[in-house]
Amino acid sequence: MRPSLAATAAQAAPSAARVGIGGPVGSGKTALIERLIPALTARGVDLAVVTNDLVTKEDAERLRRSGLIDPARVSAVEAGACPHTVIREDPTLNIVAGDELEARFHGLELILFESGGDNLASTFSLDLVDWWIFVIDVAGGDDIPRKKGPGVVRCDLLVVNKTDLAPHVGVDLDRMLAEARAVRQGKPVIATDLRAGHGVEDVADAIASAVLFRD
Template sequence: MHLDHDTPFQPHHTHSADPHRPDGTRRALRIGLGGPVGSGKTATVAALCRALRDSYALAVVTNDIYTREDAEFLLREAVLPPERITAVETGACPHTAIRDDISANLEAVEDLEESVGPLDLVLVESGGDNLTATFSKGLADAQIFVIDVAGGDDIPRKGGPGVTTADLLVVNKTDLAVHVGSDLARMAADAKEQRGELPVILQSLRSGEGVGPVAAWVREQLTAWRATA
């Protein structure tokens, strides 16, 4: 289930970083994925890699505080060749490395582009954070924020920068709603009220359309990015 998921990428609103490399060629589109611990960010990244890897040159940067756990999960799942997956150990609250001091993530992205050749897309996954997590516009050109039904169906109503301002909100694990007493219709309505025209997608990676609607949204952002860059 998805709401207004075909809203196009708006470069004047969502990014301020130069879309070109120093040599004038187009750099990769950077999409950040943030959200609370356990919301399903890494599973969504893995599913996106599987859905997009045959059509685009892509890579992934993960963020964890003291480990490489998320990167190691992606490596075990073989969603991309190993050289296309790298990790940043933030050593502090996850939002620090995606919003405040983005140097380590920028370096990781640039190293990937240099080492594996020109890329179309880099997915930058934040470490697990709270509803205030946002990406610096100098790091991410667009942001996906992932919440899940097990966190409570009042999460969209509570808002916060991640819920209200992300370019795409994903309400994940909808297959669990019946087991945890979450009202999906209420979550969808509350998200719509908080976000206005910004798109919302309700997702289950275990049933139905899977990551398909989110992958379609990413494809739209890539098409618009190529046109603007």
């Protein structure tokens, strides 16, 4: 339950779970959503997506053209400023976008909020999401976990993507994953190769376990 919306939600039907997906530019956020849509719908999850871009709707249009989801279920927010502003400092635009999707699609169970690409400091306001994922990739450097950025340390799930590139960019993947788990002090880390689909079911399982299908 989003604290600032508790009073409103208490008088309405149960709201859809809201999950944030953040990470640096090119880490694989949109690719993760493209893989999660069929994985979650196969589990019977009724979902929608809100994307955030600086001054375009590129990620939203990519998802709308994908054939994976009804285009009307993809809403686009143009941040017009540093991407983390609309998911952390003032998430009003995203809250409204999510509320509008829920009003249009009764029975909606899950909304995925994709942040615009940001650095390792990107975090989500808990007024906006119930649970959030941060995506990094091995091509960004195996020192990312050691830098202990707020996104890496604070997220509910860390996804380390593009594992297939590790031998080509001189990254010791096992060490990178071990360091990621160490700085996260037991919070989950999942390795993925989204091009091949590896690890996607694990991410879908983590979302379902955290915010869906609970008594």
